[in-house]
Amino acid sequence: MGSPVFGESNDSAIAAVRAIHGAAGPGVWAESATGEAVHAATNATKVAAIAAYGGNPNGEGAALFAKKEGTKGHAGFFVGNVFVEGNQAGAAIFGKSQANVGVWAESATGEAVHAATNAKDVAAIAAYSSNPNGEAAVIFAKKEGTKATPDSLSEMSSYKANWQ
Numbered sequence: 001m002g003s004p005v006f007g008e009s010n011d012s013a014i015a016a017v018r019a020i021h022g023a024a025g026p027g028v029w030a031e032s033a034t035g036e037a038v039h040a041a042t043n044a045t046k047v048a049a050i051a052a053y054g055g056n057p058n059g060e061g062a063a064l065f066a067k068k069e070g071t072k073g074h075a076g077f078f079v080g081n082v083f084v085e086g087n088q089a090g091a092a093i094f095g096k097s098q099a100n101v102g103v104w105a106e107s108a109t110g111e112a113v114h115a116a117t118n119a120k121d122v123a124a125i126a127a128y129s130s131n132p133n134g135e136a137a138v139i140f141a142k143k144e145g146t147k148a149t150p151d152s153l154s155e156m157s158s159y160k161a162n163w164q
Contacts, residue, residue: 007017021027030037040049054063068075086092095103105112115124129138 005017007015009016019027042049052064054061066075084092093103095101117124127138129136
């Protein structure tokens, strides 16, 4: 077994460890039998511990990809707020499941899902049932408890008047 690679730099313009691969294939390959294959930590106040950039503007691959083998655990796990900014055509977040819920949202004290749009010709929320033989409702809502605020009751009355 060879010696581990170590690099150190005190110059902000020079990486402590650098790998360049001029052909197809990974620039760095990390593998561990029982521990983290790659661990990154920073004490910086305005940069990420890991930054991934897809440098080819014509590339179709993801800048960051995670795949989890098996059915236990997750391909990604975040502790803290997650921000997603979509500037491409299509959805900023897309959830798809073969056997269960595609996207699940839950909140202890606030809205679990909030939708807003500035578009003049599309809804903030759109729901579709694509199974022509489906028998379930497109939208299902259930309120637990009996207390409703006056604002919600008046809004409900105006909606009901518009439906009839």
